[in-house]
Amino acid sequence: MSNKLLVVIGGPTGIGKTDIAIRLAQHYQTEIISADSRQVYTELNIGVGRPSPSQLNAIPHHLIGHTSIQQEYSVAHYTKEALQILDDLFLHSDIVILTGGTGLYVKALLEGFDDIPSVEDGITDRWTSLWKEQGIEFLLNSLKELDPAYLEMVDKANPRRIIRALAVCESSGKPFSSFLKGEPIKRPFISLPIVLTLPREELYARIDQHVLNMINLGWEEEARSLYPFRHLKALDTVGYKELFDYFEDTRSLPEAISAIQQSTRRYAKRQMTWWRHQGSWHSFSPNDDISIINIIDLELEARSKGQGARSK
Helix, strand or coil: CCCEEEEEEECCCCHHHEEEEEEEEHHHHHCCEEEECCECCCCHHHCCCCCCHHHHHHHCCCCCCCECCCCCHHHHHHHHHHHHHHHHHHHCEEEEEEEEECCCCCCCHCCCCCCCCCCCCHHHHHHHHHHHHHHHHHHHHHHHHHCHHHHHCCCCCHHHHHHHHHHHHHHHHCCHHHHHHHHCCCCCCCCEEEEEECCHHHHHHHHHHHHHHHCCCCCHHHHHHHHHHHCCCHHHHCCHHHHHHHHHHHCCCCEEEHHHHHHHHHHHHHHHHHCCCCCCCCCCCCCCCHHHHHHHHHHHHHHHCCCCCCCC
């Protein structure tokens, strides 16, 4: 299967990954695998930007809405399932499209993932409480003591990742960085990584309008139906948290919408930073179908000649 091609369409939330992925899948008569850590859940729809019914009907999509928020789901689950789907799809297709904004899922599928030991919920909860009480600087200082090597590489503005590292350090008695693997795993397919980009102002305007569109589609009602499950990890995510605050009368609806827009813009900024640090990704506008198809065709031609000059 080493001559099979996985086209990866990455980029920040709201930039139009689904639309271009569908157009490419239609052009090459293939299917799409999602790489979105929230779209995997059956109960989450509007608030996670799940493709519309018409989009899902246009092209077969995989790993969308197939597991419950009540079930544990990790990068290990995702990678195992995605690789099995790729095996099946590559039996009758030379090219498959992967798209999504969860960089961890994309990286794990392309390169493998670190086998991090599990941690009891109580340990993670304690570090989370310390973060809320004392701030992120306390977490960073703690990580400096427990794992200075990981402090050098972690996103210092991402408390979730810092808390995870601290919890693993405490639980295992070893530095979190000691569990990080070395060389990437060689997958039995070629990957062509493409990242979509837009000027920041244009992207942020899209995000603000996208949030309003989701509200108009009934996001508030969806969130109300999920409010009884707000304690679940799957719902500790941008948008639902702010709407839950509104239900609890700690924000007005306009304040919640504004907070969602701001949080989503910040999330998109972190995503853009992540993609920039991933190396040789080909960058295109989300509407530049011709250039994207050209580079895919060049890769397919190189693959057919046994070269794969741009492959990973």
